[in-house]
Amino acid sequence: MSAGAGSPLRGFHPGAGSDAAGGPIDFTRSGVVWLEGEAVLIEPTGTGKPLARLRDGRLVVGGGGRAQVLAAIDRWYRREARQRIEPLVEVEGQRLGLEAGKVRIGNQRTRWGSCSTSGTVSFNWRLVLGRPEALHYVVVHELMHLRHHNHSRDFWNDLAAAFPGFREEARWLRVNERRLLQWKPRI
Numbered sequence: 598m599s600a601g602a603g604s605p606l607r608g609f610h611p612g613a614g615s616d617a618a619g620g621p622i623d624f625t626r627s628g629v630v631w632l633e634g635e636a637v638l639i640e641p642t643g644t645g646k647p648l649a650r651l652r653d654g655r656l657v658v659g660g661g662g663r664a665q666v667l668a669a670i671d672r673w674y675r676r677e678a679r680q681r682i683e684p685l686v687e688v689e690g691q692r693l694g695l696e697a698g699k700v701r702i703g704n705q706r707t708r709w710g711s712c713s714t715s716g717t718v719s720f721n722w723r724l725v726l727g728r729p730e731a732l733h734y735v736v737v738h739e740l741m742h743l744r745h746h747n748h749s750r751d752f753w754n755d756l757a758a759a760f761p762g763f764r765e766e767a768r769w770l771r772v773n774e775r776r777l778l779q780w781k782p783r784i
């Protein structure tokens with residue numbers, strides 16, 4: 598079931614509480630994946646190639662067994678993350694004059710992103726579970742580390758100039774971090 602035609606951010610407000618009472622976000626819910634704050638029903642076909650794709654608002658997943666279905670969902674999430682993150686790295690990099698090297702999509706259990714001294718920027722695919730604005734913030738945050746390899750005052754000043762709403766997104770990530778980083782589909 599979809600969370601509805603309203604804002605995809607419904608139920609994601611910082612401070613909504615761990616149970617987000619009344620909101621659509623229920624990380625204990627089975628049979629769904631979360632994408633940009635919306636629940637998408639998983640529809641296993643029970644046969645065919647272990648491939649996941651969105652169709653008519655559902656995630657249709659092939660493959661014979663549970664392990665195959667979960668692996669297909671994992672690959673799908675990484676694709677979704679890359680499709681959102683790569684263009685943002687490109688566009689924001691140009692806007693800010695910060696050119697990244699490689700873009701890695703990972704499954705870090707403790708962090709949203711990182712930036713190496715060689716210019717590789719890494720992002721957690723779980724960023725696509727929640728607010729698109731929070732994902733956007735993490736991209737700009739990591740790009741800014743190409744200029745400042747630290748969290749100095751200069752870093753935060755430049756980040757505030759580049760992404761004025763950063764405090765709200767950082768707060769949202771802090772509030773929801775534990776549930777987002779530990780979430781996995783229940784099928």
Ligand SMILES: [Zn+2]
Pocket residue numbers: 738742747748
């Ligand atoms: Zn940082």
